[in-house]
Structure formats: structure tokens, C-alpha cells
Amino acid sequence: MAPDPLVRLQAVSKVFPGGIVGLDAVDLDIFSGEFITLLGPSGCGKTTSLRVIAGFESPSSGKVLLDGRDITALRPFDRPVNTVFQDYALFPHMNVAENVGFGLSLRKLTGAEQAKRVGEALDMVGLADKLRARVLELSGGQRQRVALARAIVCEPRVLLLDEPLSALDAHLREQMQVELKRLQSRLGTTFVMVTHDQTEALSISDRIVVMNKGRIEQIAPPATLYDRPATKFVASFIGTMNLLQSRFLGRDGERLRFAAGDLPLEAISDNGETPAAGDTRTIGVRPEDLLAAAEAADGTAPARVSGVVFHGRTLRLHAQIGQGTYIVIDAPRQAEGVQFSVGDVAHISLRRGANCPVLPG
Numbered sequence: 274m275a276p277d278p279l280v281r282l283q284a285v286s287k288v289f290p291g292g293i294v295g296l297d298a299v300d301l302d303i304f305s306g307e308f309i310t311l312l313g314p315s316g317c318g319k320t321t322s323l324r325v326i327a328g329f330e331s332p333s334s335g336k337v338l339l340d341g342r343d344i345t346a347l348r349p350f351d352r353p354v355n356t357v358f359q360d361y362a363l364f365p366h367m368n369v370a371e372n373v374g375f376g377l378s379l380r381k382l383t384g385a386e387q388a389k390r391v392g393e394a395l396d397m398v399g400l401a402d403k404l405r406a407r408v409l410e411l412s413g414g415q416r417q418r419v420a421l422a423r424a425i426v427c428e429p430r431v432l433l434l435d436e437p438l439s440a441l442d443a444h445l446r447e448q449m450q451v452e453l454k455r456l457q458s459r460l461g462t463t464f465v466m467v468t469h470d471q472t473e474a475l476s477i478s479d480r481i482v483v484m485n486k487g488r489i490e491q492i493a494p495p496a497t498l499y500d501r502p503a504t505k506f507v508a509s510f511i512g513t514m515n516l517l518q519s520r521f522l523g524r525d526g527e528r529l530r531f532a533a534g535d536l537p538l539e540a541i542s543d544n545g546e547t548p549a550a551g552d553t554r555t556i557g558v559r560p561e562d563l564l565a566a567a568e569a570a571d572g573t574a575p576a577r578v579s580g581v582v583f584h585g586r587t588l589r590l591h592a593q594i595g596q597g598t599y600i601v602i603d604a605p606r607q608a609e610g611v612q613f614s615v616g617d618v619a620h621i622s623l624r625r626g627a628n629c630p631v632l633p634g
């Protein structure tokens with residue numbers, strides 16, 4: 274049996290003035306100690322979800338529970354929840370220690386206790402030597418850490434992070450992702466982060482909540498989302514996925530045999546259904562699960578190459594199979610010396626053992 278959630282959103286809807294739907298009957302359980310990420314395109318309801326948990330926004334209907342207690346009507350400052358904002362919201366005229374201590378000033382702590390907590394929080398984020406530095410003297414990454422320290426110094430049960438790394442350049446961003454994950458493991462605090470960057474979500478989260486138009490499409494660990502997307506939206510939002518309309522041919526044990534035009538495919542159905550012979554389904558095929566060869570063979574289908582893009586270790590081939598179905602293939606750069614150019618015919622096949630999902634709709 275699953276443990277009781279720390280935070281539960283129960284049928285939470287949020288309708289803004291003018292009838293704009295921010296959230297549409299969202300059910301979400303967040304468990305103690307997990308790093309959960311809300312991911313989705315602009316306007317899908319990520320920030321609204323975070324603001325509802327923080328108490329900055331009250332739901333139009335539905336409930337917010339914390340440890341089983343209804344906190345829907347509780348004010349933000351009465352919730353054991355802290356937020357790290359996108360712009361950090363630091364006080365420029367205060368030094369680092371004063372910024373971090375600000376959150377504690379509402380609590381009844383002696384000066385010595387306060388200084389100790391501030392020191393510990395700054396130590397956690399690797400800024401113990403910057404106690405007296407002014408915020409304006411700090412780099413973007415250092416400001417980010419101060420904002421984190423200010424949020425963790427109050428020892429919240431839940432830390433909410435709204436695009437916390439978006440102001441950082443790509444290199445620093447990746448480094449901070451690792452640090453954020455490490456900090457979360459050390460603290461054991463529940464982190465709920467908003468991002469629209471799928472790479473960030475995949476690299477940092479225990480579970481990802483994929484949102485679309487105010488609703489949750491799927492909640493799963495990163496590898497499950499990548500390998501077993503539940504919907505076409507998730508399949509095409511996470512990484513690159515070919516969505517191929519395919520005819521059902523038959524079943525071999527667990528595996529369902531399909532064909533997209535001339536291209537034989539194998540898939541595994543998550544709901545156990547066996548389509549009728551000749552039925553069509555959408556099969557999701559990752560570019561790295563396709564092979565491209567110079568010669569035709571059993572199980573290959575010809576594809577006309579329309580683009581070749583350098584991707585480092587692989588070349589991404591853009592091609593068309595059959596009646597013009599567009600397909601993307603990631604081919605190793607030096608595979609047996611085979612190189613493709615625009616206009617070539619590549620012979621495409623599914624990699625043995627590839628686990629393609631059958632997608633509804």
C-alpha cells in the first residue's frame with residue numbers, strides 16, 4: 274500500500290476572471306522526501322499548482338491537504354511551506370546573512386540561535402564564506418544559492434521552486450541541477466519544482482508530473498515517462514518520438530507486431546489489449562530505436578533522406594517512408610562506415626528488443 278501523501282491536491286480547479294481555466298480538476302499526491310517536478314508547456318498550469326500549494330492562490334473548487342489536514346483556507350505564512358522564486362526576490366540592500374536570516378526574524382529565536390541557523394543554511398549551499406557579502410556583489414549562481422538558503426533556513430516540510438535555475442547560463446544551470454538534487458537528498462525535504470525544461474526535469478526528479486491545459490497527463494519516474502509515455506502528448510513532449518500510424522499484424526506472446534507502411538514494428542501494449550487484425554494504432558518509436566543501413570534486408574523499409582543533422586555521437590536523419598510518412602532516425606556517426614546524404618535511400622529497421630509503446634488516440 275502506498276504511504277499517505279504529505280501534500281494532496283483533491284479535485285483542484287482554478288478559474289481566473291474572464292473564465293480562463295488555470296487548473297481543471299487536478300488530483301495530485303506528493304510524498305514525503307521526494308523531488309517532484311511539474312513539467313509542461315507555457316500556460317499549462319504549473320505555476321498555478323505551485324501557488325495553490327503555497328497558499329498564494331485559493332482554488333475555485335477542491336481541497337489542499339497537508340498530512341491529511343485540510344489547509345485550503347490557511348494563509349501562506351501559516352503553512353510549513355517555503356517558495357524559491359524565479360527572480361530570487363532577494364533584498365539588494367541587505368547582506369547575505371541578513372537576507373537568509375530574514376525568514377527567521379518572524380520567529381522567536383535568540384540572536385545566537387538565529388546566527389547558528391543562518392550559518393548552517395549557508396554551509397549547506399556552499400556559501401559559508403560569503404556571510405557579509407552584499408547581494409549585488411554576487412554572481413547569478415551565488416544569488417541562487419542565497420535564495421535557497423533563505424528558503425531552507427526555516428526548515429519547511431515542503432520547498433516549492435518556481436523555475437529556480439532559469440536565470441543561469443546552460444553550464445552553471447547543469448552544475449546547479451546536481452547541487453540542488455544533492456541538497457534535497459541531504460535535507461530529506463520534499464521539493465516541488467516547476468520547469469518547462471524537460472532535460473532538467475528528467476535529470477533531477479524522482480517523479481515528473483506532465484501537465485497540459487490545466488490537467489495532468491501523466492505522473493511517473495523519468496525513465497517510465499521516457500519509455501512508457503501514456504499519451505501522445507507525453508510521447509512528443511519528452512524527447513523526440515516518431516508517432517507512426519501502424520497496421521496490426523498479429524501477436525507473438527507479449528509482443529504485438531505492426532507495420533507502418535513497409536516498416537515492420539513491434540510494440541508492447543500497456544493495457545493488455547490485442548487489436549483486431551488490420552486495426553490501426555499509433556506506435557511511438559524513438560529515433561535511437563531505428564537503424565539505417567545502405568542495403569535492403571529482411572525487415573527493412575526504404576526511406577528517402579531529406580536532412581542530415583550533426584548531433585555529436587550520432588547523426589540525425591530526417592527521412593520519408595512509404596506514402597511520405599516523416600520519420601527521424603539517430604544513426605551512429607561511423608556505423609560500419611555508412612554515411613548518408615540528402616537524397617540517398619536509407620534502409621530503415623527497428624532495433625531488436627526495442628520497446629515501443631502503443632499510444633491511445
Ligand SMILES: Nc1ncnc2c1ncn2[C@@H]1O[C@H](COP(=O)(O)OP(=O)(O)OP(=O)(O)O)[C@@H](O)[C@H]1O
Pocket residue numbers: 289290293294295296313314315316317318319320321322469
Ligand atoms: N492571475 C491570473 N489571471 C488570469 N489568468 C491567469 C492568472 N494566472 C494564470 N493565469 C492563466 O492560467 C493558465 C495557467 O497559468 P500558469 O501560470 O499556471 O501556467 P504555467 O504552466 O506556469 O506557464 P509558464 O510556463 O508560462 O509560467 C494560463 O492560461 C494563464 O494565462
